[in-house]
Amino acid sequence: MGRKLLTEHINVEGIDTFEVYRKHGGYRSVEKALKTMTPDEVVEEVKKSGLRGRGGAGFPTGMKWSFLAKPEGVPRYLVCNADESEPGTFKDRQLMSKLPHLLIEGMITSSYALGANTSYIYIRGELLYVLRILEKAIAEAYANGFLGKNILGSGYDLDLHVHPGGGAYICGEETALLESLEGKRGNPRNKPPFPAVQGLYARPTVVNNVESIAAIPVIVNMTGDEYAKIGVGRSTGTKLISACGHLNKPGIYEIELGVPVEEFIYSDEYCGGIWKGRELKAVVAGGSSVPILPKELILKTAAGENRLMTYESLSDGGFITGTMLGSGGFIAMDETTCIVRNTWNFSRFYHHESCGQCSPCREGTGWLEKVLHRLEYGHGHMEDIDLLVSVAKQIEGNTICPLGEAAAWPVAAAVRHFRDEFEWHVKHPQEATRPGAVYPGKAVLA
Amino acid sequence: MAKITFDGVEVEVPDGTTILNAARKIGGSIVPPAMCYYTPLQGSGGKCRACLVRVAAGSAKDPRPMPKLVASCVTPVQDGMVVENTTSEQVLNVRKGIVEMLLINHPLDCPVCDQAGECDLQNFAFEHGVSTTRYQEERRTFEKIDIGPLIQLHMTRCILCYRCVYTANQITDNRVHGVLGRGDAAEIGTYIENVIDNDFSGNVIDVCPVGALTDKTWRFKQRVWFTKPVNAHRDCSHEKCPGRVVLWYKGKDVLRVTARKDQYGEVKEFICNECRFEKKETADWVIEGPAHIDRSSVISANHYELPVLNQQVIADLPESSVRDLEQNPPMKLGN
Amino acid sequence: MEPTTAPTKPQFSPAAQVEIKRLLTHYPDDRKKSALLPVLHIAQAEFGGWVSPEVQDLVAATLGLQPIEVYEVATFYTMFNLKPVGKHVLEICRTGPCMLRGSDELTAHLERITGAKVGGPASEDGLFTLKEVECLAACGFAPIVQVREKYYEKLDTPEAVDAMLTELRNQVHRPILPWEEVGLPNSLKNN
Numbered sequence: 007m008g009r010k011l012l013t014e015h016i017n018v019e020g021i022d023t024f025e026v027y028r029k030h031g032g033y034r035s036v037e038k039a040l041k042t043m044t045p046d047e048v049v050e051e052v053k054k055s056g057l058r059g060r061g062g063a064g065f066p067t068g069m070k071w072s073f074l075a076k077p078e079g080v081p082r083y084l085v086c087n088a089d090e091s092e093p094g095t096f097k098d099r100q101l102m103s104k105l106p107h108l109l110i111e112g113m114i115t116s117s118y119a120l121g122a123n124t125s126y127i128y129i130r131g132e133l134l135y136v137l138r139i140l141e142k143a144i145a146e147a148y149a150n151g152f153l154g155k156n157i158l159g160s161g162y163d164l165d166l167h168v169h170p171g172g173g174a175y176i177c178g179e180e181t182a183l184l185e186s187l188e189g190k191r192g193n194p195r196n197k198p199p200f201p202a203v204q205g206l207y208a209r210p211t212v213v214n215n216v217e218s219i220a221a222i223p224v225i226v227n228m229t230g231d232e233y234a235k236i237g238v239g240r241s242t243g244t245k246l247i248s249a250c251g252h253l254n255k256p257g258i259y260e261i262e263l264g265v266p267v268e269e270f271i272y273s274d275e276y277c278g279g280i281w282k283g284r285e286l287k288a289v290v291a292g293g294s295s296v297p298i299l300p301k302e303l304i305l306k307t308a309a310g311e312n313r314l315m316t317y318e319s320l321s322d323g324g325f326i327t328g329t330m331l332g333s334g335g336f337i338a339m340d341e342t343t344c345i346v347r348n349t350w351n352f353s354r355f356y357h358h359e360s361c362g363q364c365s366p367c368r369e370g371t372g373w374l375e376k377v378l379h380r381l382e383y384g385h386g387h388m389e390d391i392d393l394l395v396s397v398a399k400q401i402e403g404n405t406i407c408p409l410g411e412a413a414a415w416p417v418a419a420a421v422r423h424f425r426d427e428f429e430w431h432v433k434h435p436q437e438a439t440r441p442g443a444v445y446p447g448k449a450v451l452a
Numbered sequence: 453m454a455k456i457t458f459d460g461v462e463v464e465v466p467d468g469t470t471i472l473n474a475a476r477k478i479g480g481s482i483v484p485p486a487m488c489y490y491t492p493l494q495g496s497g498g499k500c501r502a503c504l505v506r507v508a509a510g511s512a513k514d515p516r517p518m519p520k521l522v523a524s525c526v527t528p529v530q531d532g533m534v535v536e537n538t539t540s541e542q543v544l545n546v547r548k549g550i551v552e553m554l555l556i557n558h559p560l561d562c563p564v565c566d567q568a569g570e571c572d573l574q575n576f577a578f579e580h581g582v583s584t585t586r587y588q589e590e591r592r593t594f595e596k597i598d599i600g601p602l603i604q605l606h607m608t609r610c611i612l613c614y615r616c617v618y619t620a621n622q623i624t625d626n627r628v629h630g631v632l633g634r635g636d637a638a639e640i641g642t643y644i645e646n647v648i649d650n651d652f653s654g655n656v657i658d659v660c661p662v663g664a665l666t667d668k669t670w671r672f673k674q675r676v677w678f679t680k681p682v683n684a685h686r687d688c689s690h691e692k693c694p695g696r697v698v699l700w701y702k703g704k705d706v707l708r709v710t711a712r713k714d715q716y717g718e719v720k721e722f723i724c725n726e727c728r729f730e731k732k733e734t735a736d737w738v739i740e741g742p743a744h745i746d747r748s749s750v751i752s753a754n755h756y757e758l759p760v761l762n763q764q765v766i767a768d769l770p771e772s773s774v775r776d777l778e779q780n781p782p783m784k785l786g787n
Numbered sequence: 788m789e790p791t792t793a794p795t796k797p798q799f800s801p802a803a804q805v806e807i808k809r810l811l812t813h814y815p816d817d818r819k820k821s822a823l824l825p826v827l828h829i830a831q832a833e834f835g836g837w838v839s840p841e842v843q844d845l846v847a848a849t850l851g852l853q854p855i856e857v858y859e860v861a862t863f864y865t866m867f868n869l870k871p872v873g874k875h876v877l878e879i880c881r882t883g884p885c886m887l888r889g890s891d892e893l894t895a896h897l898e899r900i901t902g903a904k905v906g907g908p909a910s911e912d913g914l915f916t917l918k919e920v921e922c923l924a925a926c927g928f929a930p931i932v933q934v935r936e937k938y939y940e941k942l943d944t945p946e947a948v949d950a951m952l953t954e955l956r957n958q959v960h961r962p963i964l965p966w967e968e969v970g971l972p973n974s975l976k977n978n
């Protein structure tokens with residue numbers, strides 16, 4: 007059993023209250039930081055920890071913090087991205103609803119490090135009930151002197167607010183999130199300028215994922231150097247993995263980075279294998295936008311090495327034979343899964359969630375969905391398969407924000423690894439569209 | 453000041469200038485096309501992706517290439533930046549793709565569209581696109597909407613450049629239309645039935661790169677290439693209106709009035725609705741002379757470039773008119 | 788005969804007004820627009836589960852915005868219903884992970900037993916509106932339906948679905964304001 011840094015006390019009765027949380031060592035990082043460290047020293051610890059953004063991109067958090075512009079007399083902001091909505095990812099919801107004070111503690115310590123006196127948690131609108139939990143916990147933190155004026159007599163002031171979204175995946179993109187927080191449509195901004203220079207209300211802003219912020223108290227308490235010892239190589243610390251799909255035990259698992267994928271899927275400590283005694287067919291390892299991999303490539307790299315749950319190992323082989331750890335949304339599919347249908351489903355998602363601002367994404371996501379729909383329902387042509395790849399390529403890299411890539415990658419990867427199944431849909435439309443149809447596999451057809 | 457190399461040409465521009473405007477300073481055929489960017493409208497640009505270019509070197513300090521193509525209209529230059537537009541195969545290919553994307557849901561109803569002949573999308577597709585489509589699905593359509601007695605919204609043609617929204621925000625005193633919905637279901641609209649009605653609302657017609665917002669008083673009157681654009685001005689009573697316009701003639705009739713556009717199709721002086729919609733008699737205006745039309749434009753088909761007044765005609769004019777012409781020449785006097 | 792009552796404009800309840808006042812303290816004074824999404828949530832809860840143009844106008848007036856600024860936002864975010872809805876809006880997640888665990892079957896089942904259609908009007912008894920939504924971020928507990936602030940999870944058996952519907956049918960008091968379910972925030976109680 008690996009170490010649990012974030013979720014050690016998640017099942018303690020009453021841990022969502024200030025009192026119980028405090029009893030279990032809560033808010034120690036605030037005391038340590040505000041009383042014994044300068045803000046820059048906190049940033050330094052985070053840098054040393056090697057913590058990488060847990061929202062999906064994996065960018066080093068400490069480095070992101072060091073980019074924050076600090077012009078004299080201009081307020082700056084820390085905004086927590088709690089707009090969790092990447093299909094397959096549901097870790098932040100659990101963390102916030104069960105351990106609200108951990109996030110709040112992380113926000114206080116991080117805001118202190120960044121010199122922010124007002125911070126926001128932007129939570130997706132669907133999670134209004136979690137917003138209430140957070141607001142209650144924030145009220146407790148105020149009442150106990152951890153928020154508000156002159157926290158713990160340190161002279162440092164911080165106000166923390168929770169802000170709900172309204173139902174838009176795109177607001178997980180940091181500049182769309184800031185637009186949304188300003189009361190506007192969630193249209194991502196052109197960059198530069200980056201939020202670190204002009205973010206919320208055109209002021210310097212850092213946007214961090216819930217899990218990244220929640221790791222800050224751990225890092226401050228144990229020191230960055232100690233945190234960096236956990237994990238493998240540049241994948242330091244622990245990561246929450248949201249496991250879902252055709253698994254015996256779907257759920258949230260906090261793993262030390264470096265667990266072999268095979269162990270994660272099949273061991274009883276984690277997902278307990280594939281449901282109904284079936285075979286694994288494919289895995290989407292880091293949320294719906296990362297490339298899907300067939301069983302043989304998710305368990306082992308193309309070079310035949312065991313694939314590990316780390317940023318590096320999962321991306322071994324690039325996009326030809328590899329994928330990404332992304333947000334840790336681990337979706338397993340059993341042998342009966344129709345890859346065409348699943349790809350269509352993901353494409354429909356990105357089509358639905360495109361903000362419509364820039365032309366390749368607005369038009370391209372709809373095009374992909376329509377072609378995939380045709381293929382899935384037996385009206386496809388052979389040339390449609392290459393068309394999908396071509397349209398995906400026309401979107402990728404040419405859009406304002408990464409939703410373009412998120413929409414393009416799953417389609418390109420599905421065709422790359424499962425072309426024969428797409429072809430089967432074209433050649434045998436009647437068979438393929440029969441309810442409950444299962445692709446018999448290349449070997450059987452041959 | 454920053455010095456950059458654009459398609460092999462060096463140019464020096466003030467810091468903060470965008471790549472596109474640096475290219476425009478060089479001018480000519482290397483200038484990237486722009487369908488949504490509009491210099492006078494703050495915040496415009498970055499959306500259509502027509503102006504994507506490759507940055508082969510980020511700056512003198514950090515000469516690494518940028519990983520993705522960038523929108524030249526919103527990306528500021530850095531000293532020592534090297535940019536490739538027409539010299540990059542990748543850029544030209546991507547641009548073809550952008551044309552295709554912009555056209556898949558476009559009705560291609562140019563034969564019945566008032567914008568044909570002066571349409572940015574038509575020009576863009578003609579210059580950068582391919583002549584076939586791979587799109588087999590049903591195209592998105594919307595109902596035509598009259599937003600007031602003067603402007604028609606034909607959303608099916610819209611490419612969501614947001615220019616009209618910025619115009620309403622920045623040029624008029626209240627905005628009643630905006631972008632509603634999202635994704636490819638997003639549309640320009642007023643949500644509840646509403647009339648775009650204020651003294652400068654007509655400018656949304658001029659900024660529209662396609663035939664989505666058209667002048668109802670000009671509707672189906674004439675193909676633009678059969679009309680003759682003439683610069684004119686009047687002493688407009690509206691304090692914000694310069695009264696400098698283009699009159700579009702067919703014979704002796706003024707069929708429509710528009711603001712003047714520069715070579716990139718941008719209006720620098722927005723005009724009021726009175727000038728645009730109510731002053732359609734030659735007598736309302738002081739004629740300056742034929743408007744400049746780019747040689748490559750279909751409107752030039754009528755050879756209105758550099759007309760010359762016939763000496764014999766001048767000889768027949770009353771003396772007062774000749775004097776007037778000399779003092780305030782509307783066009784070049786004959787040799 | 789002259790009509791005796793003019794059509795009444797919607798007004799926020801006193802409790803909602805207090806809550807809006809509290810929300811406005813979260814943002815800088817010149818950034819009232821920031822409160823738009825939270826205020827739209829309150830409006831939707833107060834006025835029958837949807838935001839009519841009149842309600843959106845009220846939101847605009849409350850925050851000092853042009854009405855179009857509210858329309859643009861309300862039509863962008865999928866949580867805001869722009870048409871009248873039944874007493875309970877069942878938001879069924881249809882995205883990949885839920886589909887793998889039977890959301891298609893769940894949707895068909897719900898259509899059958901409520902009589903409502905996804906994207907259509909409410910069931911005849913006015914109780915249920917069915918709405919398909921994208922990922923609700925609870926993939927490990929799929930398939931999922933959200934009703935107001937509550938997530939109903941693992942609805943992969945008819946029994947689980949029945950239990951949900953029974954609970955909803957028996958819900959006599961439909962909370963008007965969102966926070967009635969969990970009690971007022973402390974800051975509001977002190978007012």
